[in-house]
Amino acid sequence: MNNRIKAAFDSIHAEEALKQRTREFLSERIQRTNRRRSPVRVKLAAACACLVLLLAGGYSFFAPVSAISVDVNPSVELGINLFDRVVSAVGYNEDGTALIDSLDLKYQDYPSALEKLMTSDRMSYYLENDGLVSITVLGPTEEKSEKMLEVLSVRGYGSTPNVVCHSGVRGDVEAAHKAGFSFGKYRAFLELHALDSTVTEEEARRMTMRQIRDRMDACSSGLPGEENAGGGPGRHGISGGASCCKQERLPCP
Amino acid sequence: MRDEQEACRAIERYADTVKRLCIIHLKNGPDTEDIFQNVFLKYVLSSIVFESEEHEKAWVIRVTINECKDLLKSFFRSRTVPLEEAPDLPAQDPAGGREVLGAVLSLPQRYRDVIYLHYYEGYSAVEIGKLLSKNVNSIYTLLHRAKALLREDLGGDELE
Numbered sequence: 001m002n003n004r005i006k007a008a009f010d011s012i013h014a015e016e017a018l019k020q021r022t023r024e025f026l027s028e029r030i031q032r033t034n035r036r037r038s039p040v041r042v043k044l045a046a047a048c049a050c051l052v053l054l055l056a057g058g059y060s061f062f063a064p065v066s067a068i069s070v071d072v073n074p075s076v077e078l079g080i081n082l083f084d085r086v087v088s089a090v091g092y093n094e095d096g097t098a099l100i101d102s103l104d105l106k107y108q109d110y111p112s113a114l115e116k117l118m119t120s121d122r123m124s125y126y127l128e129n130d131g132l133v134s135i136t137v138l139g140p141t142e143e144k145s146e147k148m149l150e151v152l153s154v155r156g157y158g159s160t161p162n163v164v165c166h167s168g169v170r171g172d173v174e175a176a177h178k179a180g181f182s183f184g185k186y187r188a189f190l191e192l193h194a195l196d197s198t199v200t201e202e203e204a205r206r207m208t209m210r211q212i213r214d215r216m217d218a219c220s221s222g223l224p225g226e227e228n229a230g231g232g233p234g235r236h237g238i239s240g241g242a243s244c245c246k247q248e249r250l251p252c253p
Numbered sequence: 254m255r256d257e258q259e260a261c262r263a264i265e266r267y268a269d270t271v272k273r274l275c276i277i278h279l280k281n282g283p284d285t286e287d288i289f290q291n292v293f294l295k296y297v298l299s300s301i302v303f304e305s306e307e308h309e310k311a312w313v314i315r316v317t318i319n320e321c322k323d324l325l326k327s328f329f330r331s332r333t334v335p336l337e338e339a340p341d342l343p344a345q346d347p348a349g350g351r352e353v354l355g356a357v358l359s360l361p362q363r364y365r366d367v368i369y370l371h372y373y374e375g376y377s378a379v380e381i382g383k384l385l386s387k388n389v390n391s392i393y394t395l396l397h398r399a400k401a402l403l404r405e406d407l408g409g410d411e412l413e
Contacts, residue, residue, distance in 0.1 A: 002372060004407075008353035009373040012276055014268035014289070022268075022289045026260045026297055033254065 062087050066144060068110060069136040069168065069184025070117060072126040073208040074099040077182045078113060086113040092182040093205065099123070111151055118157075127162060132210040136184030138168035180205060188212045195219035255297045263296050267313045273373070274314065277358065277365045278321035288320045295320075311384055314374070318366060318385070356406040364399035371396055 064079030064087050074095035079088030089105050091097030099122050105113040117123060118133070127133065135157055139145035145167045152158060158165040168183050176186030179201050189204040192212050196219050204212065255263075271292055275285040295316055303309040357368055366385060370376045378396060382389040 004353045005357065005368065005372040005403075008351075008357065009273050009369065012269065012273045012354075014272040018272070018286060018289060019264050019268050021286065022264055022293055023261055025290050026264075026293055027257050029294060030254070030257050030260065030297060 061085075064088055066110075066137070066139045066148065067168070067173075067183065068114065068148070069134075069138070069182040069187075070114070071134045071136070071182055071185040071188070071209050072123065072131045074122065074126075075182045075185050076100055076117070077184075078105065078110060078117075080110045084109050086110055089113075090182075092180065092185065095122075096182070110148075111155055114152070114157070115155070130210065131162065131208065132213050133163045134166065134184050134188060134209045135163065136166045136168045136182075136187055138170060138173065138183060142167075185209070185212075188216075192216050192219075254300070260293060260297050263309075263313070264293055267310065270310065270313060270374075271317050273369065274317040274366075275321060276354075277369055278318070278325065278362070284324055288317060288324065291320050292317050314370070315384055353407065356403055359406070360399055360402055364395055364402065367392055367395045368399045368403070 060082050063081060065082050066080040066084075068078045068080065070076050070078070073093070075092040076096040076099060077088075077090045077092065078086050079090075081087045085107050086105050086109075087107070089100045089103075091100040099117070099120065102122065103116060103120055105116060108116070114135070118127075123133075125131075135152060137145050137148040137152065139148055149165055149167060152165050157163050166184070166187065168187060172186055172190070173183045176183040179186060181189060181201070181204070185204070188209060189199070189201065189212065192199050192204065192215055195216055199215070207215070268289070271289055272285065275288050279285060279288070292313065296313065299312075301312065303312065357365060360368065367381055370381045370384065371378070376384065378392040379389050381387075382392045385392070
């Protein structure tokens with residue numbers, strides 16, 4: 001009986017056609033799975049590409065490519081990214097730091113951030129008291145700087161006598177920061193220094209934009225600085241009666 | 254995942270075993286093909302590392318029995334046919350294979366696996382217990398009763 005059972009089962013074999021169909025089925029499934037499964041290298045490359053894109057995206061978002069320097073007595077600089085969003089705000093003097101601390105400008109588009117800054121209580125105080133606001137823009141290219149100035153012009157900045165807009169000089173930025181100026185104020189300092197070489201960086205740092213402007217006007221017209229300087233919050237902070245003359249000129253009387 | 258070459262080797266090696274287990278459980282051609290595809294697909298997709306050929310064979314047997322049981326659970330009798338209609342049985346052979354096979358297949362389901370595994374595959378009761386996840390004593394009981402039924406059906410006393 002033992003052998004008969006063995007013999008009976010021995011007579012059962014899988015048909016060749018069944019085996020062939022199973023082989024074809026498995027072959028198709030294996031190939032389909034392999035097609036669907038990308039090799040590890042491809043996956044790794046895709047992951048790296050994603051990471052690079054993510055880092056590049058993060059970098060391009062957080063890296064400032066343009067800047068706006070707003071100087072009255074507070075002196076602040078807004079760093080602007082590729083997408084025209086404010087990604088950094090730095091105060092370059094005590095008033096500037098206090099102004100920045102009182103506002104949340106980060107990640108707003110720069111026209112909105114600038115509007116918020118200009119309409120803030122602290123800024124309004126200077127504007128209402130004859131302060132001179134200097135807005136200096138610096139783009140990655142001259143075209144971008146021009147475009148930024150256009151945007152400011154459309155928004156009405158520069159149309160009032162106590163708000164002036166300029167385009168900055170890229171080469172001055174490093175020197176300005178090194179000297180503790182925003183690049184907008186440093187630009188004004190350089191202009192004044194060209195008229196009156198006796199003005200020091202230390203003096204200019206303590207001057208308001210109105211005082212710098214008045215001093216430049218005085219030097220240009222040959223009058224002593226103090227005579228042109230008026231009152232108000234923008235007219236204090238300079239001590240001594242330094243003469244204001246162009247370097248090439250003879251000393252003022 | 255195993256490659257095509259390994260799949261072909263497994264089919265070559267275990268096709269008959271799977272077929273015999275299918276005959277024991279299903280007695281139906283189209284279902285056998287389903288089981289074939291499922292068992293060997295599981296083999297291909299499995300990441301298990303077999304320690305030996307015996308280990309691999311035991312895995313195939315276990316998976317085939319489970320697949321058959323699952324299929325029976327889902328379709329139960331609706332897709333099974335009487336033994337006489339089963340197309341896969343071998344033709345009458347001189348040693349009376351069909352008669353013996355018919356006797357084995359007419360046993361209650363619980364006896365068929367143990368008879369096949371013991372008399373054909375040569376597994377001991379202990380090994381069958383492990384393979385079917387059953388108590389060894391239950392296997393001894395099943396074997397004893399199955400032998401008695403076969404003896405009754407086929408006559409003779411050589412079933413040892």
